[in-house]
Amino acid sequence: MTGDERMHPIHRISPEEKNMTEEDTTSRALGHEPRCRPRHEPRRDLAAVLGDLRAVDGAVYAAVAATPTPTLDAGLRRLSAAADKSKISFGIAALMAVGGGRARRAAFLGVGAVAAASASANLLGKRLVRRARPDREAARVSADRHVPMPTSASFPSGHTASAVAFATAVGVVVPPAAIPLGALACAVGYSRVHTGVHYPGDVAAGAVLGVASAAAVLALDALPFTTRMRLLKRLGSAVSSLT
Numbered sequence: 318m319t320g321d322e323r324m325h326p327i328h329r330i331s332p333e334e335k336n337m338t339e340e341d342t343t344s345r346a347l348g349h350e351p352r353c354r355p356r357h358e359p360r361r362d363l364a365a366v367l368g369d370l371r372a373v374d375g376a377v378y379a380a381v382a383a384t385p386t387p388t389l390d391a392g393l394r395r396l397s398a399a400a401d402k403s404k405i406s407f408g409i410a411a412l413m414a415v416g417g418g419r420a421r422r423a424a425f426l427g428v429g430a431v432a433a434a435s436a437s438a439n440l441l442g443k444r445l446v447r448r449a450r451p452d453r454e455a456a457r458v459s460a461d462r463h464v465p466m467p468t469s470a471s472f473p474s475g476h477t478a479s480a481v482a483f484a485t486a487v488g489v490v491v492p493p494a495a496i497p498l499g500a501l502a503c504a505v506g507y508s509r510v511h512t513g514v515h516y517p518g519d520v521a522a523g524a525v526l527g528v529a530s531a532a533a534v535l536a537l538d539a540l541p542f543t544t545r546m547r548l549l550k551r552l553g554s555a556v557s558s559l560t
Contacts, residue, residue, distance in 0.1 A: 374518040381510050381517075382456040389511070390461040397464050397508035400476045403431050405501070406483040413487070423490035426534055427483040434482035434530035438475040438523065448472035451516055458513035466514055474515045474523035477506035481527025486534055502527070 399405050406427065413424035448471040453463070469475075480502035488495025506524060509515040537545055 370518070374516045377517045378451055378510060379456055382453075382458045382513060385459075386511075387461070390459060393504075393508040393511045394462055394464055396504060397476070397512045397514075400480060400505045400508070403435070403476075403479045403483070405505070406431050406479060409487075409498075410483070413491075419491060423487045423494070426490060426538060427487040429538075430482035430486035430527075430531040430534045431479045433534050434478040434527045435475060437526055437530055438473050438478045439469070442473045442522070442526065443470035443475075446470060446472040448516075448519070451513060453513035456513065462512045464512045464514060471515055472519045472522060473526055474506065474509050474519040476509055477502070477515075477520045477523030478527040478530065480505040481524045482530040482534075483527075485528050485531035489531070489535055 410424040410428050413420040413427075450466060450471045453466065484495070484498035484502040487498055502524075506520040509520055510517050537548065540548070
C-alpha cells in the first residue's frame with residue numbers, strides 16, 4: 318500500500334450505494350438519510366389496474382343506461398330476448414343446412430362453435446370469475462329496455478360468446494356471410510348492455526371467447542377423423558367432470 322492509499326483509503330462501494338440515485342448520494346453527503354422509496358409490488362399494481370378498468374366499465378354502463386333511446390329500446394329488447402339459448406344462430410344454421418354443400422358445412426361448424434362457446438362461458442368463465450350482475454335499478458335503466466335478469470354470473474356474456482362464435486366459424490367457411498353475421502353478433506352484444514343485464518367488459522370478454530371457440534372448432538375440423546374423435550372423447554370426459 319502506498320503512502321497516498323494509507324492517507325486516503327479506497328472507499329468500497331456497497332450494493333446499496335450502487336442503487337442510490339444522484340439525489341440520494343447528495344443527501345447522504347450533506348448528512349441526511351436517503352428518502353425511502355416504495356418497493357415495486359406487481360400484485361398491488363395489477364389490482365390497481367383492474368380497479369381502474371372496473372371503474373371505466375361501470376362508467377360506460379352508467380352512460381348507456383342514462384342515454385335516452387326510445388326508438389331503439391323495443392328493438393334491442395326483442396333482439397336480446399331472441400338471442401336466448403342461441404335461437405337466432407340455430408335458426409340461421411337450419412336455413413343454411415337446407416342449401417347443402419359449403420353452406421351446410423358452415424352451419425355444422427357454426428353450431429359446434431356455439432356449443433364450445435356456451436360450454437366455455439358457463440362451465441368455466443362464470444364459475445371462475447363469479448362477477449355479480451349489474452344493479453339495473455340503481456343505474457336507472459329504463460323499464461322499456463328490461464328483459465329478465467339472469468341468475469347466473471355476469472362475466473363473460475354467454476349470449477355474445479355464442480353469437481360471435483357462430484359468426485366467426487360460418488364467416489371463415491362462407492366469407493360473404495362474415496359481415497352480416499358479424500354485425501348481428503355486435504348488435505346482440507350491445508343489446509345485453511342496453512338492456513342492463515351485462516357490463517361492457519362482460520361483452521368484450523364474451524367476444525374474445527367466441528373467437529377463440531370458433532378457432533378451436535375450425536382447428537379440430539382440420540384434423541384427421543380418428544384424431545378428432547379421440548380429442549372429442551377426452552373433451553367430453555373433461556366436461557363431465559366439471560358438471
